[in-house]
Amino acid sequence: MVINRRMGDAHIKTLKYTANNGFRMTDPCWLVLDDGSVWQGLSFGSKMDVFGEVVFNTSMCGYVESLTDPSYKGQILMMTYPLIGNYGVARNRWRESSRIQVEGFIVREVTDGCDHPIGVDSLSSFLETWGVPGCTNLDTRALTKVIRTRGTMRCILTHSDPEDAVKRVQGMDFPDKRNLVAEVSTGETIIHPGGGLRVAVIDCGVKHSILRNLTRFATVIQLPYDASSEDLLRYKPDGVLISNGPGNPAHPEIMATTVKTVRELITEVPLFGICLGHQIIALALGGKTFKLKFGHRGVNHPVISLKDKKVKITSQNHGFAVREDLPSELEVIERNLNDNTIEGLRHRELNIVSIQYHPEASPGPHDSLDWFSVFKGMMKGAPA
Numbered sequence: 001m002v003i004n005r006r007m008g009d010a011h012i013k014t015l016k017y018t019a020n021n022g023f024r025m026t027d028p029c030w031l032v033l034d035d036g037s038v039w040q041g042l043s044f045g046s047k048m049d050v051f052g053e054v055v056f057n058t059s060m061c062g063y064v065e066s067l068t069d070p071s072y073k074g075q076i077l078m079m080t081y082p083l084i085g086n087y088g089v090a091r092n093r094w095r096e097s098s099r100i101q102v103e104g105f106i107v108r109e110v111t112d113g114c115d116h117p118i119g120v121d122s123l124s125s126f127l128e129t130w131g132v133p134g135c136t137n138l139d140t141r142a143l144t145k146v147i148r149t150r151g152t153m154r155c156i157l158t159h160s161d162p163e164d165a166v167k168r169v170q171g172m173d174f175p176d177k178r179n180l181v182a183e184v185s186t187g188e189t190i191i192h193p194g195g196g197l198r199v200a201v202i203d204c205g206v207k208h209s210i211l212r213n214l215t216r217f218a219t220v221i222q223l224p225y226d227a228s229s230e231d232l233l234r235y236k237p238d239g240v241l242i243s244n245g246p247g248n249p250a251h252p253e254i255m256a257t258t259v260k261t262v263r264e265l266i267t268e269v270p271l272f273g274i275c276l277g278h279q280i281i282a283l284a285l286g287g288k289t290f291k292l293k294f295g296h297r298g299v300n301h302p303v304i305s306l307k308d309k310k311v312k313i314t315s316q317n318h319g320f321a322v323r324e325d326l327p328s329e330l331e332v333i334e335r336n337l338n339d340n341t342i343e344g345l346r347h348r349e350l351n352i353v354s355i356q357y358h359p360e361a362s363p364g365p366h367d368s369l370d371w372f373s374v375f376k377g378m379m380k381g382a383p384a
Contacts, residue, residue, distance in 0.1 A: 026042070027042065027043040027047070027159065028040065028041070028042060028043065028159070029041050029042065029043040029133065029135045029157060029158065029159050030157075030158050030159075030162040030165065031054070031076075031106065031135060031138065031143075031155055031156075031157055032155060032156045032157075032158060032162050032165040032166055032169055033054065033146075033153045033154070033155050033169070034153050034154040034155065034169050034170050034172075035150060035153060036166055036170075037146075038162045038163075038165075038166070039138055039139070039143060040138070041106070041135040041136055041137050041138035042135070042136050042137045043133065043134065043135060043136075043159060044110055044112070044123075044124040044127065044134040044135075044136055045105065045123075045124050045126075045127025045128050045132055045133050045134035046127060046128050046130075046131045046132055046133045046134075047133065047159050048131055048132075048133050048159075049133070049156065049157065049158045049159060049160065049165075050076065050103040050104045050132075050133055050156070050157050051103065051154070051155070051156050051168075051169065051172055051175075052074055052075045052076040052102075052103035052104060052154075052155060052157075052175055053074065053075050053076070053152050053153065053154055053155065053174055053175055053176075054075070054076045054078060054106070054143075054147065054152065054153055054155040055072075055075050055076070055077060055078065055147070055152060055294070055295055055297055055319070056077075056078045056079070056080050056140075056143075056144050056147055056294075056297065057077060057078070057079055057080065057297040057298050057317070058080045058081070058297065058298030058299075058300060059079070059081065059298050059299045059300075060081045060299075061081075061087075061363060062094075062299065062362070062363040062364075063079060063084050063085070063123070064089055064090070064094040064095060064126075065094055065095070065096050065209075065362050065363055066079075066102075066317075067100045067101070067102055067105065067126075067127075067132075068094075068095040068096045068097045068098075068099065068100055068101055069096045069097070069101060069207060069244075069317060070096070070097050070101050070184035070205030070206070070207070070244070070245060070246060071101075071205055071207075071244050071245055071246050071275065071276070071317045071318065072101050072102045072246065072317070073101050073102075073103075073175075073180045073183055073184050073205065073246040073247070074103065074175030074176065074178065074180050074246055074247065075102060075103060075175065075246075076102065076103050076104040076105070076106065076155055076157055077102045077104070077105055077106065078105075078106035078107070078140055078143060078144070079105075079106070079107050079108075079140065080140055080141070080144050082107075082108035082109055082140065082141075083108070083109050083111065084107040084108075084109070084110055084111070084123065085107070085110045085111040085112060085114070085122065085123035085124070086111040086113075086114065086115055086116075087114055087115060087116035087119045088113070088114020088115075088116050088119025088120060088121055088122060088123065089114070089119060089120070089121040089122070089123060089125075089126040090116075090118045090119055090120060090121075091120055091121060093118065094362075094363070095208065096207040096208050096209060096362065097184070097205075097207070097208060099130055100126070100127065100130040100132045101184065101246075102132065103132070103157075103175075104132060104133045104134070104135070104157040105127060105132060105133070105134045105135070106134070106135045106136075106138060106140065106143075106157075107134065107135075107136050107138075107140065108136070108137070108138065108139070108140045108141075109136060109137070110123060110124065110134065110136040111123070112124045133157050133159070135157055147294050148293075148294055151293040151294055152291075152293070152294050152295060152319065154169050154170075154172055154173075154174060155169060156168060156169045175247070176246075176247045176248040176251070176291075176319070177248075178247070179247065179251055179253040179254065180205075180245070180246040180247030181204045181205060181225045181245045181246065181247055181251075181253075181254060181258070181276075182225065182226075182253065183246075184204075184205040184245060184246060185203045185204060185205060185224050185225040185226075185245070186203045186222055186223070186224055187224060188224070189221060189222065189223050189224070189227075189231075190221075190222040191219065191220070191221055191222075192211055192214075192215050192219065192220040192221075192222065193215070193219055194214065194215030194216065194217065194218050194219045194220055195215070195216060195217040195218050195219065196217075196218070196219075197217055197218035197219070197238045197239070197376065197379050197380075198218060198219050198221065198235060198236060198237045198238050199214050199218040199219070199220050199221070199237055199238065199239050199240070199241055199375075199379070200220075200221045200223060200232045200235055200237035200239075200240045200241070201214070201220055201221065201222045201223065201240075201241045201242075201243055202223060202225060202227065202232070202240065202241070202242045202243060202258060202261065202262070202277070203222050203223060203224060203225055203243055203245075204225045204242065204243045204244065204245030204254075204258065204276050204277065204280070205243060205244055205245030205246055205276070206222065206243035206244065206245075207243070207244060207358070207360060207362070209360040209361075209362035210241070210243060210244070210274065210360045212360075213359075213360050213369070213372045214241065214372070216372075217372075217376050218238070218239075218376070218379075221235045221237065225245070225254070225257060225258050226253075226257035226258065226261075227261065228261055229261045229264035229265050229268070232261070232265065233265075233268060233269070237269060238269070238270070238379035238380075239269060239270040239271070239272060239375060239378060239379040240262075240265055240269050240270070240271050240272070241271075241272045241273070241274065241277065241375070242258070242262060242271065242272070242273040242274070242276075242277030242278075242280050242281060242354075243274060243275075243276070243277050244274050244275035244276050244277065244317070244318075244358065245275070245276040245277075246276075247276075248289075248291070248320060249276055249279035249280050249283060249289050249320055250283060250288075250289050254280070255283070258280055259280055259283045259284050260284075262280055262281060262284040263284040263285075266284065266285070266350060266352065267350065270351040270352070270375070270378040270379055270384075271351070271352040271353075271354075272352075272353055272354065272371075272375045272378065273353075273354030273355070274354070274355060274358060274359065274360075275316075275317065275318050275355075275356060275357070275358060276318070276320075277354060278322065278344075278345065278354035278355055278356045279318075279320055279321070279322055279356075281345065281352060281354040282322040282326070282330065282345060282354070285327055285329065285330055285347070285352075286327040287322055287323065287325075287326050287327060287330065288322075288323040288325065289320050289321065289322055289323060290320065290321060290323055291319060291320050292318075292319055292320065292321055292341075295317075295318060295319035296316040296317070296318055296336070296338075296341075296356075297316060297317045297318075298315070298316060299313075299314075299315045299316075299361065299363075299364060299365060300313055301313070301314045301315075301316045301336060301338065301357065302314070302336070302337040302338065303334050303335065303336055303337065303343045303344075303357060303368075304334065304335055304337050305333065305334050305344075306332065306333055306334060306335065307333060311337065312365075312367035312368050313365045313367050314343075314357035314358070314361070314365070314367065314368055315357060315358045315361035315362075315364070315365065316356065316357045316358065317358065318356065321341045321342065321356065322341075322342045322345070322356070324342070326342075326345075328348075329347055329348050329349065329350075330345050330346070330347060330348070331345065331346050331347075331348050332344070332345060333345065333346045333353075334355065336356075341356070342356065343355060343356045343357060344356065346384050347384070351378045351383065351384050352384065353374065353375075353378070353384035355368070355371060359371035359372060360372075
């Protein structure tokens with residue numbers, strides 16, 4: 001067993017971590033990776049042991065949005081920015097779902113107070129409320145380098161024997177072997193009153209900010225991920241949005257439900273896909289997907305339009321991407337400038353468009369918000 005002692009002291013139980021407001025932590029925790037390495041830290045939030053795959057996000061802010069993003073289901077999230085928690089957690093703002101979705105949270109340094117006029121709860125208490133463990137005082141810079149080199153790994157965040165955890169984690173499947181979409185999708189149809197148009201949203205883990213942007217010009221019908229095409233068309237939508245969500249888009253249960261439904265809607269109504277929805281549209285039209293080495297997660301990903309060569313900075317959160325061997329009817333319209341992966345697709349004849357990044361981009365940037373206007377135009381007959 002390899003132990004990375006990033007705090008320089010084997011007697012971790014005697015250490016104390018003091019944040020700016022004097023809050024102290026003394027309980028140890030360990031992040032155990034499937035390569036056998038063990039990373040020591042100090043515990044905050046809940047004291048539960050959790051399993052997932054460890055991923056990193058490069059955003060400097062927006063930790064509440066990230067924690068509550070359903071696309072992180074099954075994952076233990078690490079923030080690369082070293083200081084997290086300083087503006088607290090607002091009780092009725094910033095959240096992208098009704099609860100914390102990550103399995104665990106890793107930061108270099110946590111501030112348990114808050115310095116914001118509406119930040120009323122501490123990050124630690126927010127995690128504890130939802131039974132989610134946090135780990136701080138861990139060398140997130142070094143861990144990020146390991147993930148970039150070796151790829152996304154299975155892990156356990158534990159408060160007990162790390163040697164036993166090594167054996168357990170190596171015998172576990174990656175979380176995306178589960179149908180994670182089923183764990184975050186709505187179980188019933190929900191109507192969100194809005195403008196004059198009607199949008200059906202296939203909820204694969206839709207973010208609240210997507211729904212807010214849609215209700216500015218449409219009444220939104222939010223349906224479960226496994227709703228049939230008949231279920232959707234019963235509401236006579238002007239367009240259908242396939243949302244973001246967690247896990248493998250080619251999971252057998254997603255192929256048998258969501259992908260099948262989208263395939264049946266191709267000639268019926270304008271379609272717009274975001275993130276996982278982008279991948280699902282590609283699969284429905286005969287494309288394929290693959291798992292990225294360590295994914296794209298952050299608010300600083302550059303994307304170029306192949307039409308006008310303009311570059312926008314985008315918010316992204318995904319571990320899978322669309323393969324290059326596309327069916328002839330799909331045209332690549334945007335690419336990632338970091339690794340050249342496909343970021344946007346358009347059907348050559350039908351009103352179908354999809355993007356890999358998040359145009360709602362809560363908390364930002366807002367370079368790509370105009371995609372909602374494009375979708376609105378599609379529903380009124382304009383080409384994508």
